[in-house]
Amino acid sequence: MSNIIEIDFSKKLEIKIDNKLPVGLEDLSLSLLSFNKQFHKFVESETDELTDVGSELLIKEVRKGSIVVELVSQAAPIVPLIWSGGSLYEWANVVQSTCNWLLGKSDRPPKDMAKQDLQEWNKIVEPIAKDNGSQMNINVSDGGKVVNQFILNSNEAAAIQNRIGRLIEDIDIPQENKHLKKVMYWYQTKFDPNSDTGNKAIIDDISKTALKVIFENNALKEAMLHPDPSLVKPWQELAFVVDVEVQTVRGKPKMYNVLNYYPEYTFDPDED
Known part of the structure; x- marks a missing residue:
């Protein structure tokens, strides 16, 4: 059996970094290595173990000027049957879709993301993020x-x-501290939209004790302070359905961090 690897030189993927400052060798190396690892995972996710498709990117040329790296992939007769535009074309689409998702331009990533994947995407963009x-x-x-x-x-x-940092932080929070779609009603409010001090609420499913409430972001807080006018009652007399992270001290719940709010489920707790 021949060990000769056939390369498709007709299709190339070029990564060009227009840098303003010298790029660290480690940053560049880790960026390209992570790019290759994610390409490998992409190919593996699109094929099965019986499909003989090379999942390694190969450097064809490194050109002077800005940092320009030309990458090629292995040729295989089955590639056009899997990706009409070729593996590099499809992979570039995944790269763009992933970046758009991380920039908040789409709701879902093109591929499932584990913590390690997020860390590798962090490395991919590192050379330009710091320049x-x-x-x-x-x-x-x-x-x-x-x-x-x-x-x-x-x-x-x-x-x-920044988005990757937040996503990894969410992954690192123990899931038992997160509670989804729980009914929360106010026990005490300071009626000050510019402060969280003095705001306490009860979520019966978690604790009968009123706990301090903070919000993940100001937009979330503003939305809860201005519910649907058709509910008639002021916001502090309504019940809200929320996702919360329970923060503890010595194992006891002490504070709710409101992560998400479902305005369509807001209701008057005094109604039957």
């Missing part, structure tokens, strides 16, 4: 013609890393 004014261009060409292009600037890369 203000830089950008990363990802181009896919077929026979010399560009068929897919995606540009990510340093501000977007930094925003992606």
